Amino acid sequence: MRNTPIFIVEDLWKSYAQTDAVQGLSFEILKGEFFGLLGPNGAGKTTTIGILTGLIEPTRGHISIDGFDLFSSPMEAKAKLGLVPQSFALYPTLCARDNLVFFGRIYGLKGKRLRERIARVLEIVELTDRANQTVATFSNGMKRRLNMAAGLLHEPEILILDEPTVGVDTQSRNAILERLDSLNKSGVTVLYTTHYIEEAQRLCGRVAIMDQGKIIALDSPARLIQDLGKGIIRIEFNAGIDDRLLDQLKRIGLVRVVDDQKRRIHVKTDRTDQASRELLELMKTQEGLLKTLDISEPNLETVFIHLTGKNLRD
């Protein structure tokens, strides 16, 4: 039944000697939802995926997958999951079919059922005619598609994809995104991490934005963009600004200081044209201080930049 939580994460922490990689993550993914997890490198996404798939043990927290606790009933919980890792995670010296036979057996498939599922996933990713070809000879796009096929073999209720389109050409990327959209429409719940903001905007019903181990925003892309108003004005100064100038900037729009030195400022406003004129006027009194001024359109990328102060691909 849609709109019931199938994946519940509560107060998830992962601490290493020097750092807390994941700091109190809590979110729910609804059955049939296409859920995006966005964050720059080092945000804690990979650690989070590692914990959600049972590879990494969290310091504390609870994960429930379709009613099964991942840590007290790992076999039942994991049976619901399909993983498409960021790396190809295939055996290059084996052919595509042998790879799928192996991963299918790991999930307990055998005999006729295994053969049928292999035929079906090869069909989904359009690799039927390459089934007996060694994976080492595949293009990156083909490897990505086979990687996805391996994650789909046992018909998981939840498919976790970690950057599944990295390093592939536009055509293969579109093919993968279309398959994912189609799978989601057929009822598969998807947890998707990506660097590509346009993919998240195109596919995800909701996105969680992660930075420094925390979720700093969680909503539908439309609502996050809407919250941004007409966009943001990004200003970089040649030196850190004083509190008096900061107060003057605050009269123009909602100000967010991005760095500790007060050299980078974001101004959120519903009237970007007028606000930018006012800003330029103000800067005339501060000769040589302004380095750059950039008006960013309201989209998910801008939301991300405004929230984290970083580009997604940083």
Added chain:
Amino acid sequence: MIHQIIAITLKELKVLWLDREALALLFAMPMFFILVMSFALEGVFQAGSKGHPIEILVVHQKGGRLADQAIADLKRMEGLVLIETHEGVPLTSDKAEQLIGRGVYPLALLFPEGYTERVLEISNDPQKGRATVYLVSDPATNLQLLTTVKGAVQGAIERPVLLARIPQRLKEMFGTLEGMEGQLDNVLGNTNISERERSAVDLIHTFPKRFNAGRRPTATEQNVPAYTIFGVFFIVLTLASSFLQEKKDGTFQRILAAPLSKTALLIGKLLPYYFVNLIQIALMFCIGVVVFGMKLGHLPALVIVSLALAAAANGLGLLVAALGKTEAQVNGLSVLLAITLSALGGMMVPTFIMPDLMKTLSLFTPHAWALAGYHDVIIRGLGTKEVLTEVAILLGFASFFFVIALWRFRFNE
């Protein structure tokens, strides 16, 4: 779980089979060593030199003056060290045999009680037979070494006997003949007399009582087990590289996202390498039998030593997989361990000619215990019961390696 273990095992065997060059190397490398070393390097051991003296246990407390003189002569010889006490107590025949049986020393020289009286008695009356000195050796002692020692010992026991007989011979000659000059030549230099005196003492070569060793070890019997063990431990490189590759490729991550325990993954992953080790051992011994006519001894004993050896090699492989973070680390560590432990464990040079420190260190290698086990079976003719110590120690090594490896191993690095 069984189904999944089988799946991992089958996959791993298939991956191994597809990388035939690497697989072939595992078999070719020890085979090459066995053939080359056995044919070309026969008898090159340098035992008996000043730097590598041969240690010989000596039992002579009631042997008398002639035994003491023979021992004094042997002590003066370069390359021999004579040991007359163990832990401060003079050696007895039983103790000496026991120490040889345990492989602590390679040789013992036993002068029976009343040896001097017996020699003198025979000197006076050659009709009364011959005296006997026993040279007891570990059946695993190198043949060239044994021949050298026997020659030295023979000379050392004959000299005092000859000297002891001179007064008696002079008395015989001068008491019955005129013209002593010519007769003195006969007494001191005549070959016929010398041959006659030599027959007064027999040096009998024997083995400790518990060994069924009616024959001498050959170079093949020395080299096949040694280089088989050497080759078996090269599985460490293949195994550790495979684990590293799975981590790198992310296949471990995918497998562990499935409903499968880490234990099942490790068992499924290790089993093929264990099988490869066993096939490797079987093939190497087959070469020993078919090409060199080697006798294998008690087969069940050989099998349990081999099973324990393969377990230790696989344990070390997993340990290297746990410690090596990069390909270069795994390669370096594997080769370093394979060569160093083999050399230290007596695969290239017998441990009995090593300095004491090296001998002690060799006991900390699974190689030395595996070789001792194989020598017990193949050369010393012992059975299952007698190799249980070596098997237990090899399994102890395997357990130690596995425990440390599992403690240090990270699937997600």
